[in-house]
Amino acid sequence: MYETVSKERKEYLKKKKFRRISILVCQIAALVLLGVLWEVLANLGVIDSFIMSQPSRIAKTFLNLSANRLHWHLWVTCYETLTGFFLGVTGGTLLAVLLWWSEYLSKVLEPFLVVLNSLPKIALGPVIIIWVGAGTQAIIVMALAISTIVTVLEMLNGFLATDPDSVKMAETFGANRAQVFAKIILPSNLHTLFNSMKINIGLSLVGVIAGEFLVSKAGLGYLIVYGGQVFQLDLVMTSVLILAVMASLLYKGVLLLEKFAFRLVSHAGSGSF
Amino acid sequence: MNKTGSPMLLLQKVSQKYQAENGEVTALENISFQVDEGEFISLVGPSGCGKSTLLSIIAGLLPPTHGEVFIEGEPVRGVSPKIGYMLQRDQLLEWRTIYRNVLFGLELRHQLTEENIQYTNRLLETYGLWEFKDKYPSQLSGGMRQRAALIRTLAVRPQLLLLDEAFSALDYQTRLAVTDDVYRILKQERKTAVMVTHDIPESISMSDRIVVLAARPGRIKEIHPITFRLDERTPFLCREQPEFSQYFNTIWKELDVHV
Numbered sequence: 001m002y003e004t005v006s007k008e009r010k011e012y013l014k015k016k017k018f019r020r021i022s023i024l025v026c027q028i029a030a031l032v033l034l035g036v037l038w039e040v041l042a043n044l045g046v047i048d049s050f051i052m053s054q055p056s057r058i059a060k061t062f063l064n065l066s067a068n069r070l071h072w073h074l075w076v077t078c079y080e081t082l083t084g085f086f087l088g089v090t091g092g093t094l095l096a097v098l099l100w101w102s103e104y105l106s107k108v109l110e111p112f113l114v115v116l117n118s119l120p121k122i123a124l125g126p127v128i129i130i131w132v133g134a135g136t137q138a139i140i141v142m143a144l145a146i147s148t149i150v151t152v153l154e155m156l157n158g159f160l161a162t163d164p165d166s167v168k169m170a171e172t173f174g175a176n177r178a179q180v181f182a183k184i185i186l187p188s189n190l191h192t193l194f195n196s197m198k199i200n201i202g203l204s205l206v207g208v209i210a211g212e213f214l215v216s217k218a219g220l221g222y223l224i225v226y227g228g229q230v231f232q233l234d235l236v237m238t239s240v241l242i243l244a245v246m247a248s249l250l251y252k253g254v255l256l257l258e259k260f261a262f263r264l265v266s267h268a269g270s271g272s273f
Numbered sequence: 274m275n276k277t278g279s280p281m282l283l284l285q286k287v288s289q290k291y292q293a294e295n296g297e298v299t300a301l302e303n304i305s306f307q308v309d310e311g312e313f314i315s316l317v318g319p320s321g322c323g324k325s326t327l328l329s330i331i332a333g334l335l336p337p338t339h340g341e342v343f344i345e346g347e348p349v350r351g352v353s354p355k356i357g358y359m360l361q362r363d364q365l366l367e368w369r370t371i372y373r374n375v376l377f378g379l380e381l382r383h384q385l386t387e388e389n390i391q392y393t394n395r396l397l398e399t400y401g402l403w404e405f406k407d408k409y410p411s412q413l414s415g416g417m418r419q420r421a422a423l424i425r426t427l428a429v430r431p432q433l434l435l436l437d438e439a440f441s442a443l444d445y446q447t448r449l450a451v452t453d454d455v456y457r458i459l460k461q462e463r464k465t466a467v468m469v470t471h472d473i474p475e476s477i478s479m480s481d482r483i484v485v486l487a488a489r490p491g492r493i494k495e496i497h498p499i500t501f502r503l504d505e506r507t508p509f510l511c512r513e514q515p516e517f518s519q520y521f522n523t524i525w526k527e528l529d530v531h532v
Binding site: 169171174179184 | 332334351352354356357358360361362364366368377378380381382429
């Protein structure tokens with residue numbers, strides 16, 4: 001379409017663009033400023049770089065790590081997190097389906113779920129290690145312990161909050177419970193699913209790092225604990241930064257998956273929903 | 274009466290009690306009436322008279338504590354395939370196209386046969402939704418959405434249509450247009466209908482008979498036959514007739530509304 005854009009509209013768009021760019025510039029500037037300040041203060045001896053580390057030393061450590069076994073540590077943490085994430089999301093959703101299906105079961109389990117939800121799952125660490133063995137499996141179970149219950153509660157709430165009139169509409173056509181679930185409840189809760197995935201990916205990472213603190217031979221959590229034990233704050237800081245980047249990338253991954261899924265649902269039209 | 278000799282719908286002494294923690298509530302008491310084929314019946318009454326509960330009982334969504342409901346002589350056990358139900362909001366599924374929405378009932382009943390699909394296509398064509406069939410519900414106006422919901426209901430070929438405040442979510446102007454629209458379609462497709470509404474003018478303009486219910490417990494107060502001296506009746510024309518305000522006054526007084 002070739003519409004003539006009014007002067008006011010151009011002005012508005014320009015303002016909007018300027019605002020967006022200025023925010024981005026401020027964000028980058030804040031980061032750079034912090035880095036420079038940190039570096040300068042450390043060089044001047046105002047802060048002790050042995051305890052606080054400093055950007056140049058972090059960069060050096062990073063290069064050193066990259067040449068060594070960084071990819072291995074990254075892979076281990078990533079693998080554990082994703083495994084915990086997928087098992088947590090599928091397991092949590094399946095449990096939520098079960099509880100939606102049987103209101104009775106859901107009432108029976110309610111107090112247990114509440115207690116499990118408020119219990120700090122890290123307290124289960126020693127039990128988990130003894131039960132499943134000290135290794136990757138313990139770390140994944142830890143991630144699961146932290147993320148599953150939240151997924152169950154989130155999904156169940158979503159299922160139960162589905163518009164009862166939508167369900168009634170399906171029932172007036174004689175829909176059975178499985179049909180109601182597959183054709184009304186599940187597609188109505190695609191947003192809930194992705195919201196709980198967004199929470200779940202973060203919690204899985206918490207579980208994995210906590211697990212790696214307790215028992216591990218590799219992974220970012222291992223590097224952090226190891227760095228702390230040998231008093232190498234450079235290693236700790238570097239690992240934390242890498243972890244931050246990894247966490248946001250994982251989150252971004254879920255966002256992308258969400259976008260893709262919604263496009264698929266609204267464009268396919270021939271899907272099974 | 275239809276070919277089977279039984280009325281389209283027959284209610285025999287239907288009562289409904291709810292058990293609550295603080296006691297028993299009688300929602301409906303001893304409701305009996307019958308609806309013949311092709312008739313349009315409205316249930317009006319104050320809020321709390323159980324008119325929506327009654328509709329759920331007729332639909333088979335809720336078994337009554339006492340009494341029986343018969344559709345064409347058959348007792349209702351569970352949702353009867355002979356009924357079509359329309360809710361207050363259209364309940365079109367946003368993730369489905371209009372076409373897949375109108376086929377939804379047939380899909381749930383595993384009746385997506387060539388013949389049924391042809392019938393649905395014809396409904397879409399006749400009622401002006403064919404060129405919108407690949408659109409999503411959010412791309413349609415409120416009136417068109419309601420029409421799509423009606424076609425979804427008609428696609429499973431119900432003998433008896435149950436309208437549960439089906440127009441009350443629409444704004445006033447759309448509502449007048451949609452009631453005309455739906456009335457015309459129902460007459461054209463020769464459907465029997467039972468409508469629950471709290472809108473007296475709406476019930477007068479559409480019904481052959483109006484069942485006035487009283488509240489606490491819900492019971493039948495009076496049944497009014499509604500007739501207009503019109504050759505071709507439409508809800509809109511009915512509203513202009515002199516009898517209209519007489520009916521309104523009678524029913525208004527009977528409902529005995531206190532604020």
